[in-house]
Ligand SMILES: NC(=O)C1=CN([C@@H]2O[C@H](COP(=O)(O)OP(=O)(O)OC[C@H]3O[C@@H](n4cnc5c(N)ncnc54)[C@H](O)[C@@H]3O)[C@@H](O)[C@H]2O)C=CC1
């Protein structure tokens with residue numbers, strides 16, 4: 253469905269070069285927003301932004317490693333110069349490293365790998381919040397959605413400890429933001445997707461996915477568009493009184 257629910261809004265989506273982030277960026281465009289796409293992979297994000305621009309949408313893009321505060325600050329300055337102040341931030345970028353197709357057991361995990369996952373999945377969200385929230389507070393309006401996972405509150409065999417820990421931390425971070433920023437007209441919510449068909453899942457066996465399908469009341473995996481719809485709902489005026497919440501997009505899998 254195409255409508256103008258986000259007309260006049262300026263949205264930043266991290267990890268917008270592919271998977272869920274690309275779907276989120278497109279849906280905001282279709283809902284009338286100007287959209288800034290950020291990704292560490294310049295080729296991918298340029299391609300996504302180019303396709304959206306060719307379709308007539310107002311977009312800007314920047315290559316940025318969300319783990320770097322300097323990258324985030326420079327990217328925000330650049331895209332805000334093109335599109336105007338960002339009022340809606342979707343902290344979607346995230347990684348889940350695998351070794352030979354499997355998550356690293358905690359007793360073999362390199363400290364550098366732990367640090368890198370924390371730097372991207374958790375500190376990356378802080379970095380963009382730190383850069384963009386002062387403007388939201390000043391303008392007394394802002395909408396933030398942080399990407400958690402069902403792995404933030406349930407044990408999942410297919411991910412490693414750093415991933416689960418960062419996705420749990422994102423929930424605490426989101427609730428804190430909601431409490432601290434609510435008085436300034438800024439809401440913060442988190443999404444907790446279950447298994448969604450994206451490139452991040454390419455190392456998971458068909459059998460492992462079938463087990464999840466069998467345990468899921470809706471009997472299928474999710475799509476990036478379904479996560480995008482939840483993000484758009486949480487930043488639309490339909491959600492003006494919703495803050496500090498974690499919304500599962502998981503077909504009923506692992507109801508916790
Ligand atoms: N696919 C799934 O089943 C689920 C995904 N999630 C979360 O959703 C988010 C998106 O996941 P997917 O779309 O599946 O992943 P994906 O791997 O398909 O896309 C992630 C994007 O983030 C970018 N990225 C990675 N590191 C970055 C960095 N340091 N700085 C900026 N960009 C970076 C990548 O280049 C890529 O374009 C992640 O936070 C992930 O943890 C949560 C639950 C389930």
Ligand SMILES: CC(C)c1ccc(C(=O)O)c(O)c1O
Nearest residue numbers: 348401402403445446447452
């Ligand atoms: C994309 C990450 C690694 C991932 C993979 C699978 C699930 C799941 O089965 O629910 C997740 O929640 C994830 O975050």
